[in-house]
Amino acid sequence: MAARNTARKRAFQIVFEGDQRDVDVLTVLADWIRHSRTDTRQPPVSEYTMQLVEGYAEHAQRIDELIAQYSVGWTLDRMPVVDRSILRLGAYELIWVDETPDAVVLDEMVQLAKEFSTDESPSFVNGLLGRLKELKPSLRRA
Numbered sequence: 225m226a227a228r229n230t231a232r233k234r235a236f237q238i239v240f241e242g243d244q245r246d247v248d249v250l251t252v253l254a255d256w257i258r259h260s261r262t263d264t265r266q267p268p269v270s271e272y273t274m275q276l277v278e279g280y281a282e283h284a285q286r287i288d289e290l291i292a293q294y295s296v297g298w299t300l301d302r303m304p305v306v307d308r309s310i311l312r313l314g315a316y317e318l319i320w321v322d323e324t325p326d327a328v329v330l331d332e333m334v335q336l337a338k339e340f341s342t343d344e345s346p347s348f349v350n351g352l353l354g355r356l357k358e359l360k361p362s363l364r365r366a
Contacts, residue, residue: 319360
Protein backbone atom coordinates (compact mmCIF):
# COMPACT_ATOMS: atom_id res chain seq x y z
CA MET A 225 0.00 0.00 0.00
CA ALA A 226 3.01 2.31 0.23
CA ALA A 227 2.78 2.83 -3.53
CA ARG A 228 -0.80 4.12 -3.24
CA ASN A 229 0.21 6.37 -0.35
CA THR A 230 2.99 7.86 -2.48
CA ALA A 231 0.64 8.21 -5.44
CA ARG A 232 -1.87 10.13 -3.32
CA LYS A 233 0.83 12.41 -1.96
CA ARG A 234 2.07 13.20 -5.46
CA ALA A 235 -1.49 13.76 -6.72
CA PHE A 236 -2.03 16.15 -3.80
CA GLN A 237 1.16 18.01 -4.74
CA ILE A 238 -0.01 18.35 -8.34
CA VAL A 239 -3.47 19.60 -7.32
CA PHE A 240 -1.83 21.98 -4.84
CA GLU A 241 0.59 23.30 -7.46
CA GLY A 242 -2.21 23.88 -9.94
CA ASP A 243 -4.21 25.83 -7.37
CA GLN A 244 -1.20 27.79 -6.13
CA ARG A 245 -0.10 28.75 -9.65
CA ASP A 246 -3.69 29.12 -10.97
CA VAL A 247 -2.90 26.60 -13.71
CA ASP A 248 -5.02 23.67 -14.86
CA VAL A 249 -4.04 20.50 -12.97
CA LEU A 250 -3.79 18.55 -16.23
CA THR A 251 -1.12 21.00 -17.40
CA VAL A 252 0.77 20.52 -14.13
CA LEU A 253 0.42 16.75 -14.47
CA ALA A 254 1.82 16.88 -18.02
CA ASP A 255 4.74 18.97 -16.75
CA TRP A 256 5.47 16.43 -13.99
CA ILE A 257 5.35 13.56 -16.49
CA ARG A 258 7.64 15.39 -18.92
CA HIS A 259 10.12 16.23 -16.15
CA SER A 260 10.17 12.63 -14.93
CA ARG A 261 11.01 11.45 -18.45
CA THR A 262 13.75 14.00 -19.07
CA ASP A 263 15.35 14.30 -15.62
CA THR A 264 16.60 11.13 -13.97
CA ARG A 265 16.43 12.84 -10.56
CA GLN A 266 12.63 13.04 -10.85
CA PRO A 267 10.70 9.88 -9.94
CA PRO A 268 8.15 8.67 -12.50
CA VAL A 269 4.52 9.68 -12.13
CA SER A 270 2.57 6.55 -11.27
CA GLU A 271 -0.52 5.34 -13.04
CA TYR A 272 -2.58 5.88 -9.87
CA THR A 273 -1.34 9.46 -9.49
CA MET A 274 -2.45 10.13 -13.06
CA GLN A 275 -5.83 8.47 -12.40
CA LEU A 276 -6.41 10.62 -9.30
CA VAL A 277 -5.45 13.90 -10.96
CA GLU A 278 -7.38 13.19 -14.15
CA GLY A 279 -10.42 12.06 -12.16
CA TYR A 280 -10.31 15.15 -10.01
CA ALA A 281 -10.02 17.35 -13.12
CA GLU A 282 -13.06 15.66 -14.67
CA HIS A 283 -15.21 16.35 -11.59
CA ALA A 284 -13.56 19.57 -10.34
CA GLN A 285 -16.58 21.82 -10.66
CA ARG A 286 -18.88 19.39 -8.82
CA ILE A 287 -16.24 18.76 -6.15
CA ASP A 288 -15.87 22.49 -5.46
CA GLU A 289 -19.67 22.82 -5.24
CA LEU A 290 -19.81 20.00 -2.67
CA ILE A 291 -16.95 21.38 -0.59
CA ALA A 292 -18.51 24.84 -0.60
CA GLN A 293 -21.94 23.45 0.28
CA TYR A 294 -20.85 21.25 3.18
CA SER A 295 -17.98 23.17 4.75
CA VAL A 296 -19.24 25.01 7.79
CA GLY A 297 -17.95 28.53 8.27
CA TRP A 298 -15.47 28.37 5.38
CA THR A 299 -15.75 29.47 1.79
CA LEU A 300 -13.47 27.83 -0.75
CA ASP A 301 -11.42 30.98 -1.26
CA ARG A 302 -10.86 31.39 2.51
CA MET A 303 -9.58 27.83 3.00
CA PRO A 304 -5.84 27.30 3.13
CA VAL A 305 -4.65 26.06 -0.27
CA VAL A 306 -3.29 22.88 1.34
CA ASP A 307 -6.63 22.01 2.94
CA ARG A 308 -8.55 22.86 -0.22
CA SER A 309 -6.26 20.64 -2.29
CA ILE A 310 -6.54 17.73 0.16
CA LEU A 311 -10.33 18.06 0.25
CA ARG A 312 -10.57 18.18 -3.54
CA LEU A 313 -8.52 15.05 -3.97
CA GLY A 314 -10.22 13.28 -1.08
CA ALA A 315 -13.71 14.13 -2.35
CA TYR A 316 -12.86 12.72 -5.76
CA GLU A 317 -11.45 9.47 -4.41
CA LEU A 318 -14.20 9.09 -1.82
CA ILE A 319 -17.13 9.66 -4.17
CA TRP A 320 -15.92 8.35 -7.52
CA VAL A 321 -13.27 5.65 -6.82
CA ASP A 322 -15.08 2.50 -5.70
CA GLU A 323 -11.94 0.36 -5.36
CA THR A 324 -10.65 2.32 -2.37
CA PRO A 325 -12.47 1.78 0.96
CA ASP A 326 -13.91 4.99 2.37
CA ALA A 327 -12.02 4.56 5.65
CA VAL A 328 -8.73 4.41 3.75
CA VAL A 329 -9.50 7.62 1.87
CA LEU A 330 -10.37 9.46 5.08
CA ASP A 331 -7.28 8.17 6.87
CA GLU A 332 -4.94 9.03 3.99
CA MET A 333 -6.32 12.55 3.62
CA VAL A 334 -6.11 13.18 7.36
CA GLN A 335 -2.48 12.01 7.25
CA LEU A 336 -1.76 14.47 4.42
CA ALA A 337 -3.33 17.24 6.51
CA LYS A 338 -1.16 16.27 9.49
CA GLU A 339 1.97 16.29 7.35
CA PHE A 340 1.36 19.43 5.29
CA SER A 341 -1.12 21.70 7.09
CA THR A 342 -2.06 23.24 10.42
CA ASP A 343 -2.89 21.53 13.70
CA GLU A 344 -6.61 22.16 13.13
CA SER A 345 -6.63 20.86 9.57
CA PRO A 346 -6.82 17.10 10.24
CA SER A 347 -10.08 17.43 12.16
CA PHE A 348 -11.49 19.84 9.54
CA VAL A 349 -10.57 17.46 6.70
CA ASN A 350 -11.91 14.45 8.59
CA GLY A 351 -15.18 16.21 9.44
CA LEU A 352 -15.92 17.45 5.94
CA LEU A 353 -14.93 14.24 4.18
CA GLY A 354 -16.86 12.27 6.80
CA ARG A 355 -19.96 14.28 5.93
CA LEU A 356 -19.44 13.61 2.22
CA LYS A 357 -19.02 9.91 3.01
CA GLU A 358 -22.41 9.87 4.76
CA LEU A 359 -24.03 11.56 1.77
CA LYS A 360 -22.10 9.58 -0.86
CA PRO A 361 -25.05 7.61 -2.32
CA SER A 362 -27.08 10.76 -2.96
CA LEU A 363 -24.05 12.75 -4.16
CA ARG A 364 -23.26 10.22 -6.86
CA ARG A 365 -26.83 10.36 -8.18
CA ALA A 366 -26.85 14.15 -8.36
